[in-house]
Amino acid sequence: MLHTNTITSMSNIDALPLQVNNLHITKNGNALLNDLTLTIESNDITVILGPNGAGKSLLLRTAHGLELPNQGTLRWNATTPKPQNAWRAYIFQKPVLLRRSVRANLEYVLSLHGIDKTNYPSLIDAALEHTGLSQLAERNARVLSGGEQQRLNIARAWVLKPNVILLDEPTAELDPNGTASIEHLIKTIAQEGTKVVMSTHDLGQAHRLANDILFLHQGKLVEHTSAKVFFEKPQSQTAQNFIAGKLLNGD
């Protein structure tokens, strides 16, 4: 079973599979996620791809327990996610950092999950080193550049050594340099054994990072295939059009 307050208790075998069954999310009468069923078992990078409004963020939010299904289920290894779970972290497109030092931002996250204070220095130093922020540890978080802020955002997730990291369009607001460093970080995270699920509308990014692709369009799952198959022989007309750079019409 999952433990919410210990950070090393769960191996990835425990977090996966992610099982989504007949998931519906409706708001104001609009079906924003419409009957999604899928299973993710592989411990690498899954990219949720699709145009704006496809339901990518909503699916990620549901996977972190920030949204509740109107119908159907989403479970990590038979467990319904709650935002308090320390084994899983969520990265927003635009980070909201606290008005305190980089280090204090990381201490805050550890304190939220009741981590023993004697472990703070080693956990924080490791996260800072991984994200290249060691030199900026005492700097105020709010004065960092956009790219540095997003790296701190990722450090804030990483410091808990989560089994799963969910990222919602993590580079949408960054320049090419910032994007490259975040993509590099995401690859490192995956290589070290953390399951990554991220959304993007950027085909190039999906191509560079994805092991498998969930292609959403208008709240429906159009394709779930390996990245190789998706880019070489997309099964659906919608995906073919998307890859070809055509505007997608409503059904």
Next chain:
Amino acid sequence: MVLVLNDFSQAFSKAFQLIFHLDPALLEIIGLSLRVSMTAVLIASIIGLPLGAALALYKFYGRGLVVALLNAFMGLPPVVVGLVVYLMLSRSGPFGVLGLLFTPTAMIIAQVCLITPIIAALTRQTILDANVEYYEQLRALGAKASRMMKTLLWETRFSLLTGVFAGFGRAIAEVGAVLIVGGNINHATRVMTTAIALETRKGDIELALALGIILIAISLIVTSIVMSARHAAYQHHN
């Protein structure tokens, strides 16, 4: 017109005389003014900051009514507050046995009643605004409601200081409440505002104006000290 200008120039020279001679009676009055109002601000902040934050973040039955009352109480007439506190503390009142009427403590109680709504209402608005930015992020990080409240209070500390100072300004400047519950007793409960009222009534306009000038100067000094401290801290953090 000439007469008024003359009054003012004489009042300024009187004010400087009083200050430079460190008039002991004046120092006593200034000291009590500051002690009463600063203590009141401290207590009102201890109550008002968490109260305002809780009203912003927790939903409960009757919250709308509490918020409406709080906003209405921001403009409470000091004399009415003084009168109510007077009735509570008078011999026959429910807290009469404490013997607090006509003491600085009674003045502090009255000022706390006056300014707690101001601090709480301004805190509520500040926290509401900040919550729009922080809520999703803190929730995704796994923060529970009580922790969110503490975090938001700390994150908005520079803005909250403005509300606390609005409270201080009202406390140090009001005369109605402290006059009724304090009684303006020389060497006991006389503060700047009650002394000004007294000297005006006695006809010593010059002294009254001099005291008024000093009162304004003190408010300016206290406010600028805190604002520059706030500015320095803000620079450090942003």
